[in-house]
Amino acid sequence: xxxxxxxxxMSLSSLFGIEAQFQGDSLKGSLGDIISFDWVIQHxxxxxxxxxxxxxxxxxxxxxxxxxxxxxxxxxLHFDTAIYDSVGIYSFPSSIVYAQxxxxxxxxxxxxxxxxxTSVLSPSDTTFRDIKGIHKIRTPLxxxxxxLFIALLLLGYLIYFLLKxxxxxxxxxxxxxxxxxxxxxxxxALRALETLKRSxxxxxxxxxxxxxxxxxxxxQYYENRFLVDALEQTTxxxxxxxxxxxxxxxxxxxxxxxxxxxxxxxxxxxxxxxxLESGRALTLAIELVNRSKVQSNQGDKT
Numbered sequence: 001x002x003x004x005x006x007x008x009x010m011s012l013s014s015l016f017g018i019e020a021q022f023q024g025d026s027l028k029g030s031l032g033d034i035i036s037f038d039w040v041i042q043h044x045x046x047x048x049x050x051x052x053x054x055x056x057x058x059x060x061x062x063x064x065x066x067x068x069x070x071x072x073x074x075x076x077l078h079f080d081t082a083i084y085d086s087v088g089i090y091s092f093p094s095s096i097v098y099a100q101x102x103x104x105x106x107x108x109x110x111x112x113x114x115x116x117x118t119s120v121l122s123p124s125d126t127t128f129r130d131i132k133g134i135h136k137i138r139t140p141l142x143x144x145x146x147x148l149f150i151a152l153l154l155l156g157y158l159i160y161f162l163l164k165x166x167x168x169x170x171x172x173x174x175x176x177x178x179x180x181x182x183x184x185x186x187x188x189a190l191r192a193l194e195t196l197k198r199s200x201x202x203x204x205x206x207x208x209x210x211x212x213x214x215x216x217x218x219x220q221y222y223e224n225r226f227l228v229d230a231l232e233q234t235t236x237x238x239x240x241x242x243x244x245x246x247x248x249x250x251x252x253x254x255x256x257x258x259x260x261x262x263x264x265x266x267x268x269x270x271x272x273x274x275x276l277e278s279g280r281a282l283t284l285a286i287e288l289v290n291r292s293k294v295q296s297n298q299g300d301k302t
Contacts, residue, residue: 046101049097051096060083091112094110098265190286207272214281225292235261
């Protein structure tokens with residue numbers, strides 16, 4: 001029997017008036033049940049909505065239907081979901097909605113709900129029963145033939161292993177092992193940024209690809225330099241991490257926030273850019289690397 005519908009709201013307001021209200025029936029169900037919920041987004045009539053991509057990999061959640069419809073005063077974003085893996089709590093991924101109208105671009109964070117999946121077993125299915133006795137099955141296989149077959153397999157594997165080891169030893173005597181010391185984080189990052197500067201993205205005005213590669217290089221640098229999971233975090237999550245670490249000063253956090261938020265608008269909201277603005281972003285990324293790189297005792301000239 002379907003549980004009595006409940007409605008709860010998570011209202012988030014931005015500086016320009018866009019707000020969203022979460023609505024859902026019971027967020028509990030069994031394996032395979034359809035769990036539906038909506039976001040009612042209030043925005044100006046002339047606004048155009050865009051949404052960031054949902055990353056469902058590894059969540060165990062399947063989206064059966066997704067529909068965006070216009071309603072008086074805004075839009076309704078509807079989801080039909082189901083879970084087939086196992087019982088437990090599943091967190092629906094959060095997303096960002098971007099609204100573009102005559103007043104400019106606005107964005108709002110939509111926090112995903114937690115879906116609870118319970119067992120589909122009835123009380124009779126969980127009753128303990130007596131263990132049945134062992135049932136013997138006769139086979140026509142002769143035990144002697146089986147032992148000989150296993151012995152031949154072991155002999156063949158031993159011959160193969162000895163020949164492979166002898167060949168490997170001969171090659172190792174002819175070649176010397178070269179050990180290449182690992183490069184420092186800023187060396188890798190600066191080389192990648194220089195490659196990006198000479199890439200086709202700026203020449204052919206491929207702004208989305210340019211900013212995607214730029215933020216990936218900078219996050220990889222932070223990950224190698226400060227040992228944080230920057231690549232696995234969203235912009236807002238990584239800014240929280242930066243604010244919690246003494247290694248980042250206020251100016252570095254502000255510059256990183258400005259660069260990443262501009263990149264998000266271009267990657268997810270399809271905002272426009274130009275060669276001058278993109279060049280400034282590249283220069284800022286290089287300054288962030290040089291500002292935070294490890295300084296050697298003799299001075300780093302890289």
